[in-house]
Amino acid sequence: MSGKLVKLLSDLKEPEALQFVEKALAEGVDPAALLEEAREGMAVVGQRFAKEEYFIPHLIFSGEILKGIVKRLEPHLKKGKEQKPLGKVIIGTVAGDLHDIGKDLVVFMLDVSGFEVLDLGIDVPAQKFVDAIKESGSKIVGLSGFLTLAFDSMKETIDAIEKAGLRDKVNIMIGGGQIDEQVRIYTRADACGRDAMAAVQLAKGWIGG
Amino acid sequence: MEKKWEAMTPDEKQEAQFQKLLNPKDPQGNALKFQSPEAEATYKASITRIKDAVQLKKTPDRVPVTLLPSMFPFTNAGMTVQEAMYDYDKCAAAFKKFILEFKPDMHIGAAQAGPGKFYEILDYKLYKWPGHGVAPEHSYQCVEQEYMKAGEYDLLITDPSFYFRNFYLPRVFGALEGFTMLPPLTGILEIYGVAFNFIPYALPPVQGTFKALFEAGAEALKWAMVIGGLNGELATLGFPNILGGFTKAPFDTIGDTLRGTRGIIMDMYRQPEKLLQALEAMTPIMIGMGLGSAQQTGNPQIFIPLHKGADGFLSDEQFKKFYWPTLKAVMLGLIEGGCIPFAALEGHWGSRLKIIQDIPRGKTMWMVDQTDMAKAKETLGKNACLIGNLSSSMLKLGTPQDVRDYAKKLIDTAGKGGGFIMSNGAFFDEAKPENVKAMVDFTREYGVYK
Numbered sequence A: 001m002s003g004k005l006v007k008l009l010s011d012l013k014e015p016e017a018l019q020f021v022e023k024a025l026a027e028g029v030d031p032a033a034l035l036e037e038a039r040e041g042m043a044v045v046g047q048r049f050a051k052e053e054y055f056i057p058h059l060i061f062s063g064e065i066l067k068g069i070v071k072r073l074e075p076h077l078k079k080g081k082e083q084k085p086l087g088k089v090i091i092g093t094v095a096g097d098l099h100d101i102g103k104d105l106v107v108f109m110l111d112v113s114g115f116e117v118l119d120l121g122i123d124v125p126a127q128k129f130v131d132a133i134k135e136s137g138s139k140i141v142g143l144s145g146f147l148t149l150a151f152d153s154m155k156e157t158i159d160a161i162e163k164a165g166l167r168d169k170v171n172i173m174i175g176g177g178q179i180d181e182q183v184r185i186y187t188r189a190d191a192c193g194r195d196a197m198a199a200v201q202l203a204k205g206w207i208g209g
Numbered sequence B: 001m002e003k004k005w006e007a008m009t010p011d012e013k014q015e016a017q018f019q020k021l022l023n024p025k026d027p028q029g030n031a032l033k034f035q036s037p038e039a040e041a042t043y044k045a046s047i048t049r050i051k052d053a054v055q056l057k058k059t060p061d062r063v064p065v066t067l068l069p070s071m072f073p074f075t076n077a078g079m080t081v082q083e084a085m086y087d088y089d090k091c092a093a094a095f096k097k098f099i100l101e102f103k104p105d106m107h108i109g110a111a112q113a114g115p116g117k118f119y120e121i122l123d124y125k126l127y128k129w130p131g132h133g134v135a136p137e138h139s140y141q142c143v144e145q146e147y148m149k150a151g152e153y154d155l156l157i158t159d160p161s162f163y164f165r166n167f168y169l170p171r172v173f174g175a176l177e178g179f180t181m182l183p184p185l186t187g188i189l190e191i192y193g194v195a196f197n198f199i200p201y202a203l204p205p206v207q208g209t210f211k212a213l214f215e216a217g218a219e220a221l222k223w224a225m226v227i228g229g230l231n232g233e234l235a236t237l238g239f240p241n242i243l244g245g246f247t248k249a250p251f252d253t254i255g256d257t258l259r260g261t262r263g264i265i266m267d268m269y270r271q272p273e274k275l276l277q278a279l280e281a282m283t284p285i286m287i288g289m290g291l292g293s294a295q296q297t298g299n300p301q302i303f304i305p306l307h308k309g310a311d312g313f314l315s316d317e318q319f320k321k322f323y324w325p326t327l328k329a330v331m332l333g334l335i336e337g338g339c340i341p342f343a344a345l346e347g348h349w350g351s352r353l354k355i356i357q358d359i360p361r362g363k364t365m366w367m368v369d370q371t372d373m374a375k376a377k378e379t380l381g382k383n384a385c386l387i388g389n390l391s392s393s394m395l396k397l398g399t400p401q402d403v404r405d406y407a408k409k410l411i412d413t414a415g416k417g418g419g420f421i422m423s424n425g426a427f428f429d430e431a432k433p434e435n436v437k438a439m440v441d442f443t444r445e446y447g448v449y450k
Helices: A002-011 A014-026 A031-050 A056-076 A101-112 A126-136 A150-162 A183-186 A196-207 B010-022 B039-055 B074-077 B081-085 B088-102 B114-123 B150-158 B160-172 B174-181 B194-202 B202-234 B250-258 B260-270 B272-297 B316-336 B350-356 B374-377 B392-397 B398-414 B433-446
Strands: A088-093 A116-119 A141-143 A170-175 A191-193 B129-132 B301-306 B339-346 B367-370 B385-390 B418-422
Touching: A002 A014, A002 A031, A014 A031, A014 B316, A014 B398, A014 B418, A031 A056, A031 A101, A031 A196, A056 A101, A056 B260, A088 A101, A088 A126, A088 B129, A101 A116, A101 A141, A116 B114, A126 A141, A126 A150, A126 A191, A141 A150, A141 A196, A150 A183, A150 B392, A170 A183, A170 A196, A170 B010, A170 B039, A170 B339, A183 A191, A183 B392, B010 B039, B010 B316, B039 B316, B074 B081, B074 B088, B081 B088, B081 B114, B081 B129, B088 B160, B088 B202, B088 B433, B114 B174, B114 B202, B150 B260, B150 B272, B160 B174, B160 B272, B160 B339, B174 B202, B174 B301, B194 B202, B250 B272, B250 B316, B260 B272, B272 B301, B272 B316, B316 B339, B316 B350, B367 B374, B374 B385, B374 B398, B392 B398, B392 B433, B398 B418, B398 B433
Parallel strands: A088 A116, A088 A141, A141 A170, A170 A191, B301 B339, B339 B367, B367 B385, B385 B418
Antiparallel strands: none
16 A cells, blocks of 8 residues: 555545545554655655645645545544654744735645644734743744735844844744845844745754754 | 717727826816816826827837835825724825825825725624724735635526625625525516515614615715815826726635635635636626726726736646636726726736736736736736836835836836836835835936937
């Protein structure tokens, strides 16, 4: 059976992938092995996205198929040891901005790329980022924003991180909507990226992975 | 003898529309009285300039320049977005100040803030706005959800108006709950049984909904009188409003506010045929929406904000299958009716340029946000007028010299041979006033065609 689920999931064959999982479970296949295959399948999706063979719809749909697979596997899985993540990343849409589509894509790509993502949601006050850095010890922070008001919110968030004495402990990336190099300089973030793949590459670069 | 509208070719209709714009009327139908001969000359020169830029037959006298702000006129006047949404006179005064301060060749009106009280009356749930989930100084923001369920395509396809009234509208306006109880209008046919159709109007929830509608209508009218009055006044001062109305790409109509981003993506995989049918069903409705508003406003430019066709949102194959065919049909329908589709390429659209350049020449205008302008000029720009693409980040964070340098580059590349209107690339809330001024003033000087 090896590789079949990887292929079905990465080729976005939803009914076939779900049927395969159900049949395999009925035949007594180890659910943990199936979950591992699903993970591999998602990694292939991520690679295809990086190569621009896949786009946003493929990402979102693969995530949906994965949800269906996990739902079927969960009752059979023993609480076991989780894979060790590459590193922790804190992500949120900055204060005043309620947009989440871009942020969710970044969370998704970081997640399938092996990062543990702490998603703080939308309209996140600066202090919440500071608290999250303190509590989680995460070394990477991603600030998302769609509107021009986010320029100032990002700047204020980074100022707050600095005031808390944490600025040199974290790498900060920004992205979304109208964000470009000029905004990066204004906010004094470490990097800005145009899409979810850029976020993964930046995060990997920072943790040396 | 003048040809009847119906008998005109699209070219003749477009020409007739421009002639109408060149000879504006006041609300009583008399020739508009300009405040000075200079204002009249400025007004007419601006219309001629846009006409030349759009038609691509003649190089204009200079590059036209417009400003397409979101909430900037209000923040620039030192008021909050909330004030602009609730005090219509203040809103109009701020917009007038904005136009007189920066003097763009034309504008698109002061409707962007909208009537806050109207949204309250109808309990609008699709957006959060100042005082209702957003800070007073911030713009309203959309709350995306699956307001249309995955299993409701047949209802939408069969009778879009019934679907909107009985399902979609009550979900996005709390006060329109009573609509869910109304039967289809198409059941009203002959005397036998006709009265049954009207029984729901006796029910308290339906009557409550109608009361809210009367109140909302009155509020909308109050606001529109102020905004419309301002348009008239600005015209007499020499500043035409070039916006005639708005419509959408069918894919965005369904993807933005009906099914949502996630919803429409699922549908592309799980029920592509239903989605395609619904896109087809929405197409004539979107054409009618544009033509209807052009008729009401007497202005042929129909704005079409484009969202989910941007780079990355769809694969090329998906774009060609789901997005472009019905968008193109909407644009062709508008052109057929004498309108000028004014599409906004929000975000990046570099990968779509070769596809969307396939449109009739001299009939459309495209607002360019972050797409490479030189590439847009080589492709789409061969057939269409481009507007843009001074970035929001430069307007807010750059210096006047940055703006002049970039504007020069734009005029030298996109402006070559005409077919270009200088403008910001994305609707902006915040900017340094001196940067906005630099964009307009520099274009007036450097943009003159020799």
